[in-house]
Amino acid sequence: MDIRGRKMRKPPACVQCRKRKIGCDRIKPVCGNCSKAGKGDCFYPDIPGRYVPSSTYVSNKPDYNRPVGNMIGNYNSISSSKDATSVLQHNPELASLEHIREYNTRLQLLNQDRGRPSPTPMDHAQFAPRATPAYENKPVSSANESAHSLNWVQGPAIFDQMTAPYTQEEVMLKEMNFLKSRLLELQELTGKKVTGVNLNFDPLMGGDDDSDSIGSEKKRRKIASGNADPDGIDHSELKFTDIVDEFKDIDPRFLDYSKVFSVFGSTNPALPNFDDTPNSIYTNHFLALRDNFSYSFRKALSYTVKANFESNLTGWQQKKLSGEALRLSSGIIDAKNLPIKFPPREITQELINKFIMIGREITNLIPILKTRELFSSIEQSFGREPIFDPSTLNIGQLITFGQISFCLLFTYESLASSVLIILKDDQMEAFKQLIKFLPQLLKNVKSIKAELDKRKGSLQTIETLKFIALYKFYQTTTSLAMSSIDTRINDCVDYDEDIHLALHLGINDEQKDETTIQIWNFIYKNYCWRHFFKGETPIMMIGDKLNTAPIVDVLLSSDYSFLSYQMEVLQYLQSKDQIISLERVERAKELFKSKFDAQTKRCTMSGSTAILVNNVIDTIIYRNSVLYMNYYLLLQYEVLKDSEKFITVYNELLQFIQDTIFYIFSNLANKTMVGYECLYINRLFVTLRLICDLMLALYQRCKFAFNALDMENSEKLNNESNVQAQMFATILRKLLMLLEDYTKNCKVNKPIISNTIIRIQTHITFTVITADDQTDVNAKLDTEAKAKKDALVDEVKKTIKDAANGCEGMEVSDFVKFNVTLKSISDSLIVTDFYSKREPYVPSNPETLGLSSETFTKIYSALE
Template sequence: MDIRGRKMRKPPACVQCRRRKIGCDRVKPVCGNCNKSGKYDCFFPDVPGMYTPSVSNYERKTTPKVSKAQVAMDHHVRESLLHKNDQHMGLKALEQMRDYNTRLQLLNAQSGMFESSANGNEYSGMGGDNESNPYIPAGYEDYQLLMSYYGTPAEFDLMKSRYSQEEILLKEMEFLEEKLVEVSDLYKENEELDKLNEDIKRQRNKKKSTSITTNNDELIFKKLKEQSKRQAARVPTDDSDMNTSDIGDDAHSNCNETTEFSEDNVDKFKVIDPNFINKQEIFAIGNNVCVKSGVNDVLPLFDNRNKVFDKQFLIYRDRHLARFYNTLHNLNKTHFTKEFKLWEDVRSMKSFLEKNVTTIRLPERALMQEMIIKYTELVQVSGSMIPVLKSKNELLSSIEQLFSTATQFILMEQSIENLLALFNINMCLLLTFESLSSTVLIPLKEEELKNYQELKNWVPTLKANMEYMKTELESRKNYESIEVLKVISLYKFYRMISSNYNNMVDYDEDIYLARKLALNYESKNAEAIILWNFIFKNYCLRHLFGGETPNLVSGPELNSSIVIDPLLANNIPLLSFQMDIVAYLHSKDFLISMEKLKKFKQTYKFKLNDANKRGTDTASTLQNVIDSTIYRNSVLLLDNYMLIQYESLGEVDLFEDILNEFLKLTQESLFYAFSNLATLKFAGFEFLFANFSFNLLDNICHMLLSLHQRTAVACNIINDSTDATKKVLLQTLMNTLKDVLSKLMMLLDDYKKNLKYIDQNISKILSKMKVIIEYLENKDSIKNRDQDQFIDVLSQIADNKLEQINTKMISISESLIKTDFYSKRDKYEKVDSITLGITPGNYSNVFSAFFP
């Protein structure tokens, strides 16, 4: 009955029942009567009162009846065939077929495969090509994607058909057999390519040439293009969605070899644009490791693949830096075996924390009050940059309450509220020390200097207190709370800005606890939202600087979380873009495009400039300094990876373009880092970005060392008599690079002398640079080396272009220290070129700097 009370007309009975004039239960696809009598050709008329036979009379007479046994046998044969081939081939396409068959059986077990309609029967299933198979509806453009070689689950859509179930199943079997044959052929083709690749590898292992094109290479690329065209013909692509720059990265290449497209680096079942199979267009540095043995056998240097913007990642992919670190390794084995063993023992036991500590101590109340007042005078942006730290009044009030009788506290006896108050006081004292120590522009009066010296003596104890209180808080039952999370976020913030924790493992305690408390979904509590904004921002910054993917905030909460913090509101478009770059470089499913990386660099600069324009207050300007430092570190290292790439390919023009970009950004970055550390408007705030800046300078020193050694190789290859002009140009470039490194060391040494407290970052960089200068002065580090290990591109650059590069390097040198002034200064004198200035006395400091 319908809503008007009228009797609804029943759907028509099946044709067999109508002929026999018996009642039909109208169950599809086979009604009850036909099922009992074994008539599996049961079908229903298209329109009530009329019917259309599923096949012609001739076909009905000549087509044998399909029995239950036959259907069962066909199903068994199909499953056996799939199982057999799956064992032999293990291909994703067979999994799709199995997925499809399972889904089809489930559909058959439901109300039926056919739905009566005015236009015909609707069938849920999958067919073949639009052109070759007449059973696919016109306009079904996405069909071919269903059986592509991407390994995605089979998709289904409703389609109309006038054919019976058995006929469609037979057609599906034909289709599956055709696809199986295609996959088998593709598998055989890739086996042939694998054999060709193995032949090339064996040939190249016998030769030590740097040739990058052979007949075998051309044969492989020819076959790959033919195969790719066949794949592209099978799977149509939409130009709006498919971009050659989005095609993935598993291409590996050796430092002296071209990218090898074998089973390990190109997915057999992935559609690849033939135009993209170009060695110049594929960024193949990510998985390319030059240091295969030696340096990491003894020395604690590890290839951290999670940090793509870290110098260790570069060292393992740059032969020139690897050569330097292997020199340290050999020097260690031949001259400092005893010192290395002692250094290892001390290093393994190194910790400023004692075990089973139950008591903490803090300075006298008067000193703490003076230092907290001084901090609020210096860091007036503390409320914006560190919103989770308690205010001056709250801190002073806590001191009055807790330090009336004693300055020593038993941790287990303190309530959570007292521990939180003590942690905030302790943290504010540490931040005060960092602020006073990092600036050279704020003079201290006699009384203030006395208080500072006293606070400096307390710093080791304050750092230990911070760890003990954190451990005690985490051991409490009601640990998981917003108030506790505030001090955890302070702890992580301090570790980010302090040089003492640069190489310690980051367990991300703040973000884990914040997500456990579901702060990323908070929408009403403003205090909780501000806390999440603070944690989110710092988590991203500390991971993005080293080129790690901040996975714990890369999900939908990036777009769905509420942003109240104005610093994060200005910064979030830039952070989102930075995450995209790092995620793309970490991608294992795509061949990374060089062109896309170049566009990333341009867009990155625009995003940074846009973020810098938004904020005009001091806090926003300080945040922009951090953002700019991360940008410079990322792009400089990306430029170096591109230099290695184009060098290995012998692409002189592209190498020269990237080198000019690198030198320009290097000059800007050096000026930017030193000017920020000596700007009066940032006086007292330097501790917020100093750690980032010194790490950037450390990385620049490594990159300039690599460029110097690359120039030395080119200079040694050139014949003096045939190309004397180019030889002179390269020697000039080498000398200028050495001067730049010497001037950098002089500037850092001057900055160190003006500091009230020697920062660990500066001491380590200076220790490294002294060894590097000794290495550059040692003629054996340049000559008498295996030139066949290196690819020379610099010597192939035209003389006029080399002159421009020299001009740029001289400009960098002059921008650091004017030559007239530099010539009057006492220059660094060599100590021992054989041991690179390393002695038993300074061994511990030097190796702790290189291998922290």
């Protein structure tokens, strides 16, 4: 069979026998007639679908119909460059691209040996060896990323006939990738570098005479999206792996440590209940243990708790430990004790109908949630009191009731997350009943999941996979505790159940079932999103072999290159076997921006609501990542005492913080996103909390920069740095005011919002007790409380006493410039006149950072 699925005819006779019009026995490489006649020019014509060794015949045009082989058969299809031949003439060892196609690599030989355990005398030789002793057993690492020895063997290549489910263009692209790898190996073997040869072959861009061709359409899409520059370079297609890494496999003794990105390796001593997260680099725990100024706040909190709230902490820990123990045993829950219950039929149908009307494109965003198909199931299954025993239901019924439960939960999230949806009296009554049913709906999900785990063979069905995928997606979008045992927001361990089950069922492989492919596309995207946001490498998706399914989801199709780049960056930052290059991290951040700009431009031009919502999630993940990357670079230059670079990154960070704050609040009340806020609101507030954490750390740098210095202009520097510290404190207060006003318009008080408010209030309390003017604070404290406050401030100063402080390398002019920037950020939030008319937040119990016996659990959980 050839690539088009046609039956292959009998192999043709050799060219000599065809000319002589005699019968040919078709023996290769030399037929019987030519052998008897002593003719050395016996060869066979190349035909579609079959490769033959040919030393004298070269096709004049590429053969697009041939199947994928282990090597390239027709080297004339390699490049359309007319200069290739002249360039190669000056490289004796690479005098012909024929050498490349004749080059049998170690991988091919190993694969051949694996498929054929032991050769027999009947085996035909696969090559006519022309050994080059100088290159034998020479290590090659450029293409294979290993230093294993690789023998150089030349000879006519033999290709096997096979069929492949690829188009002609895909065949050529795969063969070109192989060819590039072989060229790298040849260059390393010979020590020769070939220049001027264009191997960036793209058959899709050919065919100038066919304006309606696929290539022309691809070219039009690139130009329309703004990705194609006049010079022909598509910057959106740049890869992070294209950057040369001079730090890989280099002896550290020969490195310039001013070029090494090393802040990930330095950690402060661990704190109680504040564990390091080395595999999650975009988390508060990871950052605080590597930034002395973030660490000082955490240590002050730990100091306060240890000195005043030991018994409260013990109770909090016991509750958390018991919750974790119960969670670990949740797979053994007796489903009979957890019946499945729903609101009355009419209310359930009304709520789902409201959800469908609000989120008209929700099926594009969550394709496995079939909302319209649920009405018939509700009509048939629901009685006067819809209560069901899960042990009596079959798997199909369990999955259906799981879909109904998730649909109602998403309905609640959609209505609760939007301040622009107005509910009439009857709708508000139905919403209040839904709120009462929330705990039961969460129990429904737990009960169904536990019952499916008990059923034999249930995990072998696609329907179960849909339920698990919905379960994991809901976990990433809700701020509700998934059960009563959770001690903090969304306190659940991510076991990646969806991706493991999908790989177990093999839906990540190439197939023709479009519905199954759609499920895999959704799972893949959600899996990447939840790991990228925490700065984790999506380890199950590294490598092309784990994701060979095509993309039918339009959202993933527009996202794929952007997701792939994030995966490459995180894989490099998380690398444990090599030293990380500071220059490469900077370059990665620049490429990240270009990738993001190209992605946003494509999504904006599409005009689809689903794609725009999808892009909001991408944008939040991007902004969260860049905030961390900028701050880590700031820490690196602070350690290196590189004031110039520190000031540059500091300026970028402040500008990016301003843009991100505006983006967050603009998407809390965006008319285009009405009803879809629930899909990204959690990540919005987590990113806002990160900004507040960073500003508190920057506040401390300014506050304690020049207090103990005796130098020229120290008074001016101290004054300007104090002004900057006060600007950070004012911005925190304005953010608190905005959130309090926002909550007044919310239908319910969402945990993620209330916890963010508590966090900011604690930060403001920290700025109050470390301010220069303590008159008002001390007037409200007794002697004991004042002593506690002073001891707490002394602990902070002691923690950062010997810490590197980048602000100490600034000049007065730098502080003046940054103060203007901070004032702009402050005024963009709330104008000064309006802000001055509002009563400022006055912290209670400032000597203990707001903690008391009554508020301990609430505040400590919000800060944990």
